[in-house]
Amino acid sequence: MTGDSTRCVKAVAYEGSPGSPLQQGPVFAAPYLLGEDETGEADTYARASNPGWRALESALASLEGAVAARVVGSGMSAITVALRAFARPGVTVVVPADGYYQVRAYAQEYLAPLGMVVRELSVADFGDGTLRAVLEQAGEGAVVLAETPSNPGLDTVDLRATAELCRAAGALLLVDNTTATPLGQLPLALGADVVVASGTKSLSGHSDLLFGYVAVSDPALVARLDRERLHSGTVLGPFETWLAHRSLGTAGLRFGRQCTNALAVARMLGEHPAVAAVRYPGLESDPSHPVAAAQMQRFGPLVTFVLPTRDDVHRFVKAAELVVPATSFGGIHTTADRRARWGDPVPEGFVRLSCGIEDTIDLLDDLRTALDSVRRA
Ligand SMILES: Cc1ncc(COP(=O)(O)O)c(C=O)c1O
Numbered sequence: 001m002t003g004d005s006t007r008c009v010k011a012v013a014y015e016g017s018p019g020s021p022l023q024q025g026p027v028f029a030a031p032y033l034l035g036e037d038e039t040g041e042a043d044t045y046a047r048a049s050n051p052g053w054r055a056l057e058s059a060l061a062s063l064e065g066a067v068a069a070r071v072v073g074s075g076m077s078a079i080t081v082a083l084r085a086f087a088r089p090g091v092t093v094v095v096p097a098d099g100y101y102q103v104r105a106y107a108q109e110y111l112a113p114l115g116m117v118v119r120e121l122s123v124a125d126f127g128d129g130t131l132r133a134v135l136e137q138a139g140e141g142a143v144v145l146a147e148t149p150s151n152p153g154l155d156t157v158d159l160r161a162t163a164e165l166c167r168a169a170g171a172l173l174l175v176d177n178t179t180a181t182p183l184g185q186l187p188l189a190l191g192a193d194v195v196v197a198s199g200t201k202s203l204s205g206h207s208d209l210l211f212g213y214v215a216v217s218d219p220a221l222v223a224r225l226d227r228e229r230l231h232s233g234t235v236l237g238p239f240e241t242w243l244a245h246r247s248l249g250t251a252g253l254r255f256g257r258q259c260t261n262a263l264a265v266a267r268m269l270g271e272h273p274a275v276a277a278v279r280y281p282g283l284e285s286d287p288s289h290p291v292a293a294a295q296m297q298r299f300g301p302l303v304t305f306v307l308p309t310r311d312d313v314h315r316f317v318k319a320a321e322l323v324v325p326a327t328s329f330g331g332i333h334t335t336a337d338r339r340a341r342w343g344d345p346v347p348e349g350f351v352r353l354s355c356g357i358e359d360t361i362d363l364l365d366d367l368r369t370a371l372d373s374v375r376r377a
Contacts, residue, residue, distance in 0.1 A: 004183045004297075005252030011059035012249045048230050052241040057213070059248050063182040064195050066215035068222045070229060071241065075178055075198020077234040078212030079103055080110075082196045083143065085214075085228040086172050086221070089115030092138035094131065097122040098155065099147035099176065101344065123148070123155035126162055135169035142171035145196070149179050149288060152339045152352045154279045154304055156291040163191025181330075183255045184298040188217040201330025202301055204247045205254045209240045254332060254357050258301035261334075261355035261363055266303045268364050274375040276306040276349070301330055301356075307349035312374045313338045316351070320370035322358055329354030334363060 002010075043050055053071050060069040072078050083106075087093045095107045097120035107118045119134055126146060135142055144166055148157040159175060166173040174194040175187035181202050187195050195215040197203075204211060214225055229235070236244075259282070266280035281292035282299030292299055307313050317325050317336050326335035327342070334356040340348050355363065 003252070004256060007063060008183075008252040009249050011062045012055075012245055046238075047233060047235055048226075050238075052238050052245070053236065056236075056241050056245045056248075059245060060182075060199075060213050061215055063248075064177070064215040065182075065186050065188050066195065066217060067219050069213050069215040070222070070225050071199075071211060071213045071236045071244075072229060072234045073212065073236050073240075074210040075100075075196075075200055075212040076102060076106070078196040078198065078214050079145070079176065080106055081225065081228050081232060081234055082174055082194055082214045083107070083111060083145070084232070085224040086174070086194070087111065087116055087143040088141065090117075092117040092119060092134065092142040094119045094121050094134060094142065094144040096120070096145060096147040096150060096176075097125070098153050099150045100178075101342065103145070103147075103176075123150050123153070123157055126157045131162070132165055132169075135165060135171055138169070138171070140170035142166075142169065143174065144171050145174045145176065146192075147176040147178075148185075149281050149292065149300060149302070151179055151302070152304055152337075152344055152346065152350075154179075154281055154286075154288060154302060156281055156288040156295075158291045159185075159187055159190040159192060159295055166193075167191070179300050179302055179329075180296060180298075181251070181255060181300070183252060184259070184300050185296045188215065190295055193217055194221065199244055200328065202255050202258060203251050203330070204244045205251060205331060206247060207326070207328055207331035207333070209243050211236050211240050211244050255298065255301070257357040257360075258330070258355050259298040261358065261360050262299065262301050262303050264360050264364055265353065265355055265367060268368060269303065269305045269371075272368065272371050274307060274312070274371045276308065276347075279304045301354050303353045303355065305351055305353065306347050307351065307374060310338065310340070310348040312377070313349055313351055315377055316370050316374045319373040320366050322356070322363055322366040323353075323370070326354075332357045334358060 057069045093116045112118045146157045173192045175192040177195045178198040199211040263282045269278045280303045281288040327337045335354045337352045
C-alpha cells in the first residue's frame, strides 16, 4: 500500500512541462482557441472546463479513488451542486440533523420549496432503523447525505451499512468527507456513490482559500454535475485552483501530523481535571471508535472537549500560545471554536479544537499549561 504522502505527491504530478506557470485562466473564447474542430472537445470557455481545474480534479479523483471529480468554489457549493444535480422535485432528501448547520438551512430554505421532501436525520438515526423506515416510505430516487465524522459532534455513520441500505432502496448515497479527508477515509470504496467535501480545511490546509469538490464512483453521474456547475456558474477561480493544487502535495505530511497531534491531545485532555468530556474517534474509549476503526485509516484533526463555562473557554484560548481562535479548521495552526456561539446544541463550554502541525510535545505542553490556568482561575 502506497503511503499517504506518496499518494499526495504522485496525485499532483503535472503532465505538462516542469515548472508550468500559473494558468490565470483566460476566458477561453474566440478569438483565442476556437479552431476548426467543432466537437466541443477543446477548452472553449473557462466555466465549462479548463486545464487548471483538470489538474486539480485528476489529483482529487486519484486521492478519493473516484472515476471523476469536479471542483467548485467552496464546500457549500459542492454540497448544493450535488444536491441540485441528483435530487428532483418530489424525492426525499435526507440531510444530517447534527452535521454542518448551513446544509440544513439550505435544504429547508431552497430544496423544500422546490418540492423535495427534506428529512433531517441524526447520526444515531442512520443506525437505529429510522433511515431504513424513511427510505421505505420514500421510494426510488431518494438522496441521502451522510456526514462522518460529524461536525461538531464527531459521531460516525457506518458507511458500509448505510451504502447497503441505500442501494437496496434505490437511493443515492452522498458522503461529506470534509472532516476525514480522503487521507482518513475513502467513502466510495465503502460503497457511497458520491463524495462532497470542503477542500478549504485539511486538504488545502493553510487557511488561505475556499474550495470544494464532488467526486463520483460512476461515470454516468458526471454529466449531471457538469451541467449543474456550468449553469449555476459556481466556479473556482484560477488562483485558488493553482493554490489548492500546489497545497495538495503536502497534504499527507500535514494530515499525518495533525492526526498524531489530535490523538495525543485527546489523551491528555481525558486526564486533565479541568476537562469534563472529550470526544475523538481515535480514542479506544470513544463511542465512535468501533465504526471509525472499521472504516477510517486516520481519525482526523478535530477533537472536542467541554470546559465548565464559556469564560473558561475564553481564558483557555487566551492562555494558550499555540491556539488561534477561529471557526474554520484543518489548517497548520491549532485553532479553537466555542461552538455554542454559532447556535450548535452543545454546552456553553464546548470547544472544537483543530490540531495543527506543531511539534506534538510543544502542543501538549502549551495546552496543558493553558488548562492549568483555567483550573486555577
Ligand atoms: C462538514 C462540513 N461540510 C461543509 C462545509 C462547508 O465548507 P466551505 O466553508 O468550504 O463552504 C464545512 C465548513 O465548515 C464543514 O465543516
